[in-house]
Amino acid sequence: MDKLLIEGNGPLHGDIQVSGAKNAALPILCAGLLTAEDVHLSNVPNLQDVRTMLRLLRQMGVRAEQEGESVLLNGAGINSPEAPYELVKTMRASILVLGPLLARFGEARVSLPGGCAIGARPVDQHIKGLQAMGASVTIEHGFINARAARLKGARIITDMITVTGTENLLMAATLADGETVLENAAREPEVSDLAHLLVKMGAHIEGIGTDRLVIQGVERLGGASHTVVGDRIEAGTFLCAVAAAGGDVTLRGIDPTILDAVLDKLREAGVQIESGTDWIRVRMSGRPRAVSFRTSEYPAFPTDMQAQFMALNAVAEGAATVTETIFENRFMHVQELNRLGANIAIEGNTAVVTGVPALSGAMVMATDLRASASLVIAGLVAQGETLIDRIYHLDRGYDRMEHKLSAVGAKIRRISA
Ligand SMILES: CC(=O)N[C@H]1[C@@H](OP(=O)(O)OP(=O)(O)OC[C@H]2O[C@@H](n3ccc(=O)[nH]c3=O)[C@H](O)[C@@H]2O)O[C@H](CO)[C@@H](O)[C@@H]1O
Numbered sequence: 001m002d003k004l005l006i007e008g009n010g011p012l013h014g015d016i017q018v019s020g021a022k023n024a025a026l027p028i029l030c031a032g033l034l035t036a037e038d039v040h041l042s043n044v045p046n047l048q049d050v051r052t053m054l055r056l057l058r059q060m061g062v063r064a065e066q067e068g069e070s071v072l073l074n075g076a077g078i079n080s081p082e083a084p085y086e087l088v089k090t091m092r093a094s095i096l097v098l099g100p101l102l103a104r105f106g107e108a109r110v111s112l113p114g115g116c117a118i119g120a121r122p123v124d125q126h127i128k129g130l131q132a133m134g135a136s137v138t139i140e141h142g143f144i145n146a147r148a149a150r151l152k153g154a155r156i157i158t159d160m161i162t163v164t165g166t167e168n169l170l171m172a173a174t175l176a177d178g179e180t181v182l183e184n185a186a187r188e189p190e191v192s193d194l195a196h197l198l199v200k201m202g203a204h205i206e207g208i209g210t211d212r213l214v215i216q217g218v219e220r221l222g223g224a225s226h227t228v229v230g231d232r233i234e235a236g237t238f239l240c241a242v243a244a245a246g247g248d249v250t251l252r253g254i255d256p257t258i259l260d261a262v263l264d265k266l267r268e269a270g271v272q273i274e275s276g277t278d279w280i281r282v283r284m285s286g287r288p289r290a291v292s293f294r295t296s297e298y299p300a301f302p303t304d305m306q307a308q309f310m311a312l313n314a315v316a317e318g319a320a321t322v323t324e325t326i327f328e329n330r331f332m333h334v335q336e337l338n339r340l341g342a343n344i345a346i347e348g349n350t351a352v353v354t355g356v357p358a359l360s361g362a363m364v365m366a367t368d369l370r371a372s373a374s375l376v377i378a379g380l381v382a383q384g385e386t387l388i389d390r391i392y393h394l395d396r397g398y399d400r401m402e403h404k405l406s407a408v409g410a411k412i413r414r415i416s417a
């Protein structure tokens with residue numbers, strides 16, 4: 001199993017190219033299931049989750065050619081509308097094949113994703129929405145079996161805001177008979193990016209970027225070309241790294257307006273931010289100030305940035321509270337940060353972080369994707385060496401992170417077992 005070895009090494013300087021967003025690329029790859037024509041994608045990040053999704057699509061009979069950050073999909077030859085447990089268990093986003101398969105082929109068989117380190121993460125709202133559209137759904141032997149000769153438009157109000165739930169129902173609705181209204185829809189930029197691709201494929205969608213999506217179903221969708229939006233969470237992670245370690249770094253390939261809540265908190269922490277249409281420059285000297293926040297749905301502060309800000313608060317001046325409202329178990333990084341000398345106490349869904357002047361390197365274990373990122377940030381500022389085990393979590397969602405950080409002066413290297 002690969003590990004990352006980091007030596008705390010002072011400020012970071014230079015440029016970093018941000019990759020395409022994992023959470024946009026995964027639903028967008030699934031949209032390739034909705035058509036028999038070619039879908040050309042660019043800015044697809046080089047991630048384990050993308051490789052897993054391509055494997056899953058190929059197994060169903062999709063032709064998927066990948067060259068660098070471009071992917072060409074063709075779903076003319078799909079012969080098996082099924083997502084097996086072996087792939088779903090490694091990547092929960094596999095559930096995103098359910099809506100497109102059912103809408104285009106009238107049937108789908110998708111392994112139920114299990115819980116994961118950050119919470120139980122049920123998919124009841126995906127199922128409820130498809131049932132409202134006339135699907136018959138049974139759950140047997142760990143699989144969701146869904147059937148519908150043709151889905152029918154419906155008005156669907158999900159019990160909570162769900163990102164992949166909105167994406168699954170949106171994709172299903174594009175080929176349904178009649179109008180679907182998705183109330184309480186997720187407004188995350190990655191949902192909008194998917195919707196923009198669907199429109200290019202011939203879908204009729206109104207309300208993109210709002211919490212009410214209105215979709216007029218069409219008989220079929222065609223091919224399209226699309227560039228995946230930049231990854232705001234990857235960008236946010238590098239911003240936190242500079243905020244903690246100090247330095248002057250410009251991130252390229254990222255729209256700053258989709259990071260408003262994160263940039264606000266960084267400014268509050270004392271970080272200097274400048275930005276243009278597709279870049280963000282971050283400058284920091286001295287110790288950050290601790291910042292309190294609570295996670296919430298977009299456009300508020302993202303849960304996927306909570307762990308990285310916890311690492312930043314760990315070395316900040318003062319104390320702050322961090323409240324996690326999206327997932328019931330997303331504080332697994334706290335124990336590991338404390339192994340590095342942080343002072344963090346958990347009270348229910350709130351963590352109280354009292355900043356310390358310095359962390360000290362140690363052996364730590366990554367427990368999930370963003371927990372891994374928080375340990376990398378902590379390792380960059382800790383005195384001495386930090387060895388992070390189980391970085392397969394990091395590889396799911398970061399494109400060559402150690403290369404990008406080395407290029408701006410970090411002492412970080414992968415140790416392959
Ligand atoms: C691939 C992808 O895009 N992953 C993102 C997506 O995950 P994901 O789409 O899985 O997260 P959701 O938005 O669905 O989850 C939000 C909350 O709703 C609950 N819930 C959700 C669906 C459902 O049917 N029933 C239910 O109870 C979840 O357990 C969670 O507590 O949004 C999360 C919240 O921004 C991010 O952290 C993930 O990075």
Ligand SMILES: C=C(OP(=O)(O)O)C(=O)O
Nearest residue numbers: 023092093304369370397
């Ligand atoms: C929780 C995340 O991803 P996933 O939904 O793929 O597990 C994440 O990107 O932080």
